[in-house]
Amino acid sequence: MTGKLPGPSPDERQRPAGRRNEQGIRIDPEVEAEHEPRRAVLSALVEHRPGVLADVSGLFSRRQFNIESLTVGTTTDEDRARMTIVIEEPEPGIEQAKKQLQKLIPVVDVRELEPDAVQRELVILKLNGDEPDKVQAITEMYDGDTLDAGPRTITVEITGDEQKIDDAIDAYAQFGIREVVRTGYASLSRGEQPTAAVNEDGTPKQVTADDD
Amino acid sequence: MSEGAQTPHADEVESEAEGGPPTEPEGESHVEPVETGADAVVAALKNAGAEYLFGVQGGAIMPVYDALYSESDLNHVTMAHEQGAAHAADAFGIVSGDPGVCMATSGPGATNLVTGLADASMDSDPLIALTGQVPTNFVGNDAFQETDTIGVTAPITKFNYFSSSPDEVGDDVGTAFALADEGRQGPTLVDLPKDVTQGETTREPTKPKTPDTYNPPEEADEDAVEAAADCLMDAEKPVILAGGGVIKGEAWHELYDFATEYEIPVITTMPGIGAFPEDHELSLEMAGMHGTGYANMAITMTDCLLGIGTRFDDRLTGGLDSFAPDAEVIHVDIDPAEISKNVEADYPLLGDASEVIDQLDDAMTRAPKAEEWREQCQTWKDEYPLDYEMPEDRPLKPQYIVEQFDEATDDDAIVTTGVGQHQMWACQYWTYMEPRTWVSSHGLGTMGYGVPASIGAKLAEPDKEVVSFEGDGSFLMTSQELTVAVRENLDITIVVLNNEAIGMVRQWQDGFYGGRHMASQYPWIPEFDKLAEAYGARGWRLEDQENVEETIQEAIEYDGPSVVDVLIDPEENVYPMVPSGGDNGQFALSEDMLDDI
């Protein structure tokens, strides 16, 4: 057996021409593209049974996906529930999140919704009740409802997209907001486009058709 | 057991008293009707074709064990520790290709399985765990031996399920079994509350099947295949990276035919070891942190990398910016989530490994012009051979011991390992010729894997030799499983490459922590040969060159578990080495070269 071997000194070995960035993406060094985080709305049709919400939320936390909101509720099919998940990630992270979600066995189908999808969030605000008339005016302006009114507090609800809700909260701020709760987005795609759906045989639906 | 009208248990007690296990007339398999949830669990295991169960008894799982009492088609192996049960079942799965089964009671039994499940999850090993659970009406009340097993194991299983009715428990087990096996394999778990297994049912479980919504891809998109084939045909420096998926997907014949027909060099990942015969001239063996210099040069310089069933783990890639920087990557995988997870795929081919290799083969109209490249790979083989210095007499070199065992055993002998330097020497210095002969803990790096794994491996392939390379530290973690090997009279050979240290840590301390040996030396270790004898195995000790060959021969010939405690050079380190996150093209061949990186 021989002794120690000479290793390849870095400058002696041939250098390949290309390059990858730290995400393993092959890049043109001249025009290195950085992926900016963007916001994606994912809709997941899942089995309606205990533990599925924990599976989904656990997946997002352990894989460090940045989750903005998650809503879940039943559908017309008692065996299925629908989740709307809003994440903010660079492109590769969004792809991973979709694939990892789809990989969970109780997750039947996952779609990312188009920006034009129908999206609604509900906010409930508990305000100081000193100026009921002004509160009422703002509630009307935002198409909201008064849910509870008493001598000291007024509770209102507003439904809308995120921008509208942010604006409404700003508008109410002058009265003093005691408490606020937002549901996060619930969302469906527009028109004939299915949101996340399955065929009779359980395979994800590919064609445009109605779902539930 | 006779098929008489007696109650099974009365009958059993008798035959036990006579000193023998119940026997069954040969060739006749009798089917007991299902009366309880536990019977349904047992019936489901039989339906699925399970042969062995590895486990430890306990309160919450007792109904299932009771249902096994009169069962002759399922052999239960009582392990010393549930971690051992999980690893033995895991190795059974790796070697046989079918899910191994482990069982444990609730609480500590289930938590002791956790390491084994995490290990199986990282390596996509087919494994099913059945855990007892406190009765449903106690769940959530912190009952005796209650642990939220579903919660604890969710991140480390492919699927887990809390079974809630005696009528369905058999099908739940069947589904878990099918899911462990189909698509990308992995561990599954069914939690079995005692009231469910004890509850009455007459429902026979149906044939194990995956849910309708589970549809792993089979064939890759034809256009993508065409494009990938073009890329491969035009390549000047093509290389195949065969991962564990080639073995899990039983695609080794297709790989061999493809690589040899188009003369493309083959590198393996660590779990891919055995996917391609290492003595073949196209084989460059393993790449990565402790891969061969030639594999690491090839993977750095290639212009077209065909990765099959690999997840591009960081121990393989090193720093991503220096990984195959110039390569177009064709990635074949059954799991869409692996595509572009770590390394962006230019040609993602989703599907079953053997199907997709066949598709690629159909799409190829010529071999790439890669003669120069193959010559270059050969040159690297000559330039950077695996090598070590060998003194006349002592200290013994671990690499030499691995080579000697390889010499003394058949080509299809199975190797299992612990984790550490010895594992790397076992990778490097043994020539793997066949799939399913390399059984190790890759992704999780679990010390203590080797001894229980050799039990599972031997039971899966009783006619093959099984050699387990252990470190002293790894051996100490699960050596108690030797009691099982003795009881079951398993002919396995355990080789402790004893450096009186947790050597891999010591090596990193030498390289990266100024040689400060904090908590990495074991001056208190027992004599493992004597420990083996105390367990009822045979033990030998090797300190110098003199008796190496005969001792190895004796240990292999001994019909039962044997332990060879080999005192190796405590200074020996593993090279080549690419430091964590480093550039595969800049590997150190010795410690002083680490400083240059």
Ligand SMILES: Cc1ncc(C[n+]2csc(CCOP(=O)(O)OP(=O)(O)O)c2C)c(N)n1
């Ligand atoms: C369960 C577990 N604990 C700790 C580690 C960290 N670790 C990695 S290698 C190693 C040393 C292993 O020592 P030994 O089994 O004697 O093998 P050697 O490196 O000396 O060959 C340790 C502690 C691990 N991989 N697994």
Ligand SMILES: [Mg+2]
């Ligand atoms: Mg050691």
